[in-house]
Amino acid sequence: MAKVRGAVVVDNEECKGCNLCVVACPTQTLALNRNVNNKGYHYSYMENPENCTGCTNCSAVCPDSCITVYRTKAEH
Amino acid sequence: MSVLTEKINAIIKPENLVYSKSPLLNDDSMHYCPGCSHGVVHRLIAEVIDEMGIQEETIGVSPVGCAVFAYNYIDIDWQEAAHGRAPAVATGIKRVMPEKYVFSYQGDGDLAAIGTAETFHAVNRGENIVMIFINNAIYGMTGGQMAPTTLVGQITSTTPHGRNVDLNGYPLKITELLAQLPGAAFVTRQSVQTPAAVRKTKKAIRKAFEIQAQKKGTAFVEVVSTCSSGWKLSPVASNKWMEENMFPQYPLGDLKDTGRADASLYKVKG
Ligand SMILES: Cc1ncc(C[n+]2csc(CCOP(=O)(O)OP(=O)(O)O)c2C)c(N)n1
Ligand code: SF4
Ligand code: SF4
Ligand code: SF4
Ligand SMILES: [Mg+2]
Numbered sequence: 001m002a003k004v005r006g007a008v009v010v011d012n013e014e015c016k017g018c019n020l021c022v023v024a025c026p027t028q029t030l031a032l033n034r035n036v037n038n039k040g041y042h043y044s045y046m047e048n049p050e051n052c053t054g055c056t057n058c059s060a061v062c063p064d065s066c067i068t069v070y071r072t073k074a075e076h
Numbered sequence: 077m078s079v080l081t082e083k084i085n086a087i088i089k090p091e092n093l094v095y096s097k098s099p100l101l102n103d104d105s106m107h108y109c110p111g112c113s114h115g116v117v118h119r120l121i122a123e124v125i126d127e128m129g130i131q132e133e134t135i136g137v138s139p140v141g142c143a144v145f146a147y148n149y150i151d152i153d154w155q156e157a158a159h160g161r162a163p164a165v166a167t168g169i170k171r172v173m174p175e176k177y178v179f180s181y182q183g184d185g186d187l188a189a190i191g192t193a194e195t196f197h198a199v200n201r202g203e204n205i206v207m208i209f210i211n212n213a214i215y216g217m218t219g220g221q222m223a224p225t226t227l228v229g230q231i232t233s234t235t236p237h238g239r240n241v242d243l244n245g246y247p248l249k250i251t252e253l254l255a256q257l258p259g260a261a262f263v264t265r266q267s268v269q270t271p272a273a274v275r276k277t278k279k280a281i282r283k284a285f286e287i288q289a290q291k292k293g294t295a296f297v298e299v300v301s302t303c304s305s306g307w308k309l310s311p312v313a314s315n316k317w318m319e320e321n322m323f324p325q326y327p328l329g330d331l332k333d334t335g336r337a338d339a340s341l342y343k344v345k346g
Contacts, residue, residue: 005087006087006094007084007087007088009088014105016109016110016111017110018110018111018311018312019111019310019311019312020111020311020312020315023312024270024271041110046084049080049083049084050080050083054087054092054094055271056094056095056271057271059095060271060274060275061116061268061269061270061271061274062115062116062119063106063108063110063111063112063113063114063115063116063119064105064106064108064115065097065098065101065115065119066097067095068093068095068096068097069093069094069095069096070087070088070089070092070093070094071087071092071094072086072087072092073092
């Protein structure tokens with residue numbers, strides 16, 4: 001398994017399932033959840049968390065500011 | 077706990093934080109449709125104001141259009157203007173409080189249709205304000221009617237067979253026209269559909285606010301945008317449609333970056 005170097009936290013209730021973060025992620029980390037939030041949206045989540053590099057591409061395109069991004073400093 | 081969950085939890089720690097929601101965006105859920113460009117641009121404005129440390133000195137003027145409630149989301153002072161009148165209202169605020177940062181935020185119906193006169197004259201006067209222009213080529217708020225910026229052949233609720241030049245005239249490239257005015261200091265056209273485009277737009281918005289501080293004239297930032305509800309496409313398909321159809325008509329890049337013109341060029345001889 002690839003080293004985990006980044007991780008995102010999606011605010012499930014704020015997410016509107018627009019899919020823009022999923023498309024913007026260069027590592028195919030994200031997908032829309034089969035489940036829906038209280039507004040009825042399929043919220044974004046880390047389907048392949050081990051892929052995330054913490055690049056912030058997803059949070060850059062999110063219109064609803066619902067993604068928080070973390071990245072480890074060390075690569076080992 | 078699984079090994080993977082442990083690994084993720086080891087990363088999600090304050091010292092590893094690289095991006096979180098701007099402190100200037102409050103807890104109100106934005107009313108915009110999923111994927112709407114307005115949300116991205118709101119965030120960039122909030123981030124720029126926060127990073128410049130000018131929260132207490134900034135006054136926004138919100139439009140009539142989907143962004144009418146912009147004042148609900150960014151924690152600064154706001155004034156809502158009548159339809160199209162945001163540049164006139166921003167002019168008044170800036171002239172009374174010249175030490176404040178003042179910006180208008182308008183859609184294409186607001187800025188390029190009903191408010192055309194206010195737009196042109198504010199820029200022609202070289203008002204020291206920032207104008208943010210969200211061009212989604214449609215009246216989003218009222219149900220997707222044709223705007224001056226609607227493309228030829230584009231289907232809207234008032235052009236069900238596509239915009240027809242014989243009947244509806246040509247798409248109005250208002251940003252190109254405004255760049256001709258001597259009062260315009262900085263005129264640029266950007267977009268927010270990719271991470272790289274978002275970062276460029278943020279830089280342009282920051283530059284616009286800095287130009288205001290330097291009293292160089294009007295700083296105008298168009299953001300070519302999507303309206304997935306009005307266009308009747310998904311947000312992802314809207315971005316693609318925008319790249320294929322909007323960008324050839326509304327090419328991205330700086331149109332002017334000279335500061336307002338020197339008044340002596342216009343002065344009578346005696
Ligand atoms: C004086 C007046 N005329 C017309 C309207 C109806 N109206 C509301 S929003 C709008 C157009 C909005 O389009 P745009 O500025 O492009 O904003 P968007 O919703 O696309 O962001 C119109 C015509 C109004 N509210 N007031
Ligand atoms: S931070 Fe980068 S790699 Fe991680 S989910 Fe977001 S876009 Fe994908
Ligand atoms: S971009 Fe934001 S709102 Fe859209 S699916 Fe991703 S997290 Fe949800
Ligand atoms: S109608 Fe269009 S502009 Fe208005 S919120 Fe929805 S997508 Fe955005
Ligand atoms: Mg519009």
